[in-house]
Amino acid sequence: AQLDTLDLVVLVALLVGSVAYFTKGTYWAVAKDPYAASASAMNGAAKSGKTRNIVEKMDETGKNCVIFYGSQTGTAEDYASRLAKEGSQRFGLKTMVADIEDYDYDNLDTFPDDKVAFFVLATYGEGEPTDNAVEFYQFLTGDDVAFESGASADDQPLSSLKYVTFGLGNNTYEHYNAMVRQVDTALTKLGAKRIGSAGEGDDGAGTMEEDFLAWKEPMWTALTDAMNLQERFPEDETVYLGEPTAAHREGRAKGPFSAHNPFIAPIVESRELFTVKDRNCLHMEISIAGSNLSYQTGDHIAVWPTNAGAEVDRFLEVFGIADKRHSVINVKGIDVTAKVPIPTPTTYDAAVRYYMEACAPVSRQFVSTLAAFAPDEASKNEIVRLGADKDYFHEKISNHCFNIAQALQSITSKPFSAVPFSLLVEGLNKLQPRYYSISSSSLVQKDKISITAVVESVRLPGASHMIKGVTTNYLLALKQKQNGDPTPDPHGLTYSITGPRNKYDGIHVPVHVRHSNFKLPSDPSKPIIMVGPGTGVAPFRGFIQERAALAAKGEKVGTTLLFFGCRKRDEDFIYSDEFQTYQEQMGDALKVITAFSREGTPKVYVQHRLKENAELVSELLKQKANFYVCGDAANMAREVNLVLGHIIAEQRGMPAEKGEEMVKHMRSSGSYQEDVW
Ligand code: FAD
Structure with missing residues (x-):
């Protein structure tokens, strides 16, 4: 991958003097851009050149990746350009973008197998090709495809052609993405080998960008495998590419x-x-x-x-920094006492992927700090309104559970290129x-x-x-x-x-x-009561594993009572097999009481089972059992606490308040322990 060193541009982006104005003003960043070669400069090659032979053209210009587009309004062309840039910058592919009507198709059977062709094709109107792709479409899907070499369809003439497809369509039309689907079928039939899945973006559902981002990463992974490419990173060893500490970066973590x-x-x-x-x-x-x-x-x-690739991409695209994702940035505190929250120097990509909580719900306050950097007046006004009107913000943003990039995408499709990266570093939490x-x-x-x-x-209520x-x-x-x-x-x-x-x-x-402090009693003969529905059972698997091992060694193990709950016995009763083994090792000492909430009506939860077993629970408490609760803090743990108060009061003939007090006392003395989240 030789990116011309002549093209090396040192871009000193003094990230906006006005930062101080809109933020606490603590950070600024300097970006150096070692990957400044622009794929757009490679664009339009065919138009100026003489040949209509793509294989010749690629040879002449030293390309190994052509991105054909069939575009009517320019969207497919845009996506093609983005793929070209990304392919060149991330993977060192020698990319070119090509209008599909600028080339002939009857020599595609000579396309070499160490190169790749992308087809980014929009479907127009009622399942038709765009004007510039009509001939290509007719050639490929015609009854008797004939190649210059004389090869016919039966010869699998395209067996050395590796290709990638992405279609732009609209599912409100009957023939959704018909163009790319038919081209893909035709290419496969002729023996060509598709890399990655056949991507489809849906303008009808308004998810074009989303679909593109979700398709693109696995495609790059498949392509890097198929072409033996390596993702390019800055070679500078002082740059953090996601390592948590300097020692990790230098390979001497201990x-x-x-x-x-x-x-x-x-x-x-x-x-x-x-x-x-x-x-x-x-x-x-x-x-x-x-x-x-x-x-x-x-x-x-x-x-x-680490954050998901598609979300990292979305973030970088929204802030207009996808092209220079591997540029090295230095984040410094303007004020020397300010601690920079992410390791630096780093790259935009690493910062977003490894160091920033980019997917969390976005706050109204943070969105409003971006108004000054909006790409146009309308978006600016919208952001100002979102910042000023709590209900409006809730309706448009929180309700949909948008993260920062999704929120901005919902406002405009234009990138927020003016937002200083330092503002993002400062405004978002460090990835926890x-x-x-x-x-x-x-x-x-x-x-x-x-x-x-x-x-x-999860789909939260209201979220799209x-x-x-x-x-x-x-x-x-x-x-x-x-x-x-x-x-x-x-x-x-x-x-x-x-x-x-x-x-x-x-x-x-x-x-x-x-x-x-969530600990078993040091004396294993002491009884324990555990309430752990769902993944709340996690620490209790550890507890039981430990007591079963002690029992197997012949130690005396006290009653070990577990209340477990889930939806259905045969769906999410986790570790049920293991519990049977432990049962064999522990005999009567282990009691597992289950509540399956979706196996009948009314729904049964662990707190119901606890109540049903009031006598046993009370008896164990008298024997100084420890009581443990693990899992959902919002509802379950609170209810279990209440139920236990009732049980104690009822079983010991005390007033309800006295039961509650006893539970409080158990908490403070450490015999009631919670591990909840
Ligand atoms: P996150 O990305 O952190 O998201 C978590 C939740 O935040 C989402 O489900 C959603 O409700 C909300 N959220 C995220 N993004 C948005 C958005 N854009 N808009 C609106 N809402 C959003 N979990 C276990 O499975 N097993 C355990 O044993 C366990 N033990 C724990 C012990 C402790 C002491 C604590 C504190 C937590 C424990 N957890 C456990 C929970 C665990 O730490 C994580 O919180 C959980 O796995 C989710 O992490 P995540 O990164 O996948 O989700």
Whole structure:
């Protein structure tokens, strides 16, 4: 990949003197742009050249990637240009954009197999090709395709042609994306090999950009595989490309590992716990062997996530910095006492992918700081209105659960190129690690930490799109990769699985351990009561694993009572098989009481089961049982607390307030413990 060093431009973007005016004014950034070669300069080659032979043209100009467009209003041409730029800047492809009518098609059978052709084709009117693509379409889909060489359709004449397709259509018309679909079918029939999936953007649903972004990343991954390309990164070793610390960047990270210095841990096993297709719950085993990290049963592990590729792309496109995503930026505090929240120097891409909480719901205040940088008067007015009117903001933005980039996209399709990056660094939170209750026992597996995580993919009421949890979808992608999928894309999302400078290759994830007070009694013969529906069962799997191991060694283990709840026995009753094994090891000491909320009416939850077993619960409390609650803080934990107060009052013949008081007392003395989120 030789990007002309002559083209190297040092762009000193002093990011706007007026920053101080609109922000706390703490940061500014300087961007150097080592990848300043512009694909648009490569554009229009055919128009000026003589040949109509694309193979010749590419040879003459040293290209290995042609992006043909069939465009009526210019949108497909725009997308073609963007692909050309991205291909050149990220992967060092020698790209050219070509109007499809500027070339002949009867020599496509001589297209070499180390090059690639993209077809970005709009469908016009009632399933028709755009004016400039009519001839191409007729050639390819005609009854007897004839090539200059004399090859006919039966000879699979295009067997050396690698191609990529993206169609622009409108699903309110009957023949949705007919053009690209037919071209794709025809090319395949002639033996050509498509790379990636056949992308389709839908203008009718207003999701063209969304569809494009979701399609593009897995396509690049497939293309880099097929053409043996490497994504290009700045070679400068002082630049942070996503590494959490300087030591990680320099490849000399060592313990003690902590919240400021995560351990890049191998995921040694991962599997799905649900039996249903539409929801996911992950079980992962993370090795901490050799790290000097330790944990105790009941502790938390923090996972350092990365943002999804499509969201990173969206963000960079919305702020008009996609073209220079790998440019090196230096973020400095204007005020020397201000701590810059992200490692620097870095790149735009790394900053958004690894360091900024770019997918969180956007705040009204932050949106309003962008008014001054709006691309036109109308968008500016809209932002001012959003900033001033709480209800309007709720209706247009919060209700849809938009992140910052989605919010701006909903206002205008024009990029907000004037927004200083420093403002974004300052206005968005630093990407936070997410905590998980460790679901294994340190006594049983001291070098391996289990995680039990439900993958967040929810449609909140009113939202027009699914909300995809940052960390859990990243973990799902890692699981898919580990289980043999070379290009994982959970829910259409892709991730930089191999991490900065490929340092996470081989399925690694940055983690640290946080110690908690959520602990088993030191005397295993003491009874315990655990309430843990859903993933709230996580730490209790660890507790039970530990007590089962002790029982197997012949130690006396007290009653171990678990209340577990989920929707249906055969869908999301996680670890049910394991519990049977533990039951064999522990005998009567283990009691698992279940509540399946979707197996009948009325719905039964753990708190109902708790009430039904009031006598047993009360008896165990008399024997000084510890009481544990884990999981949903909003409803479940509060109700369990109430129910327990009632149980105590009722069983001991006390007034209700006295029961509540007893629970309070249990909390303060440490015999009622919560691990809720
Ligand atoms: P995030 O991206 O953080 O999103 C989380 C939620 O935020 C979404 O579901 C949505 O409701 C909201 N949200 C996100 N983006 C938007 C938006 N643009 N607009 C509106 N709303 C939005 N989880 C487990 O599965 N298992 C455990 O054992 C476990 N233990 C925990 C222990 C502790 C001490 C704590 C604090 C949490 C624990 N959690 C556990 C929760 C876990 O830390 C994560 O919060 C969870 O996995 C979601 O992370 P995420 O990055 O996938 O989702």
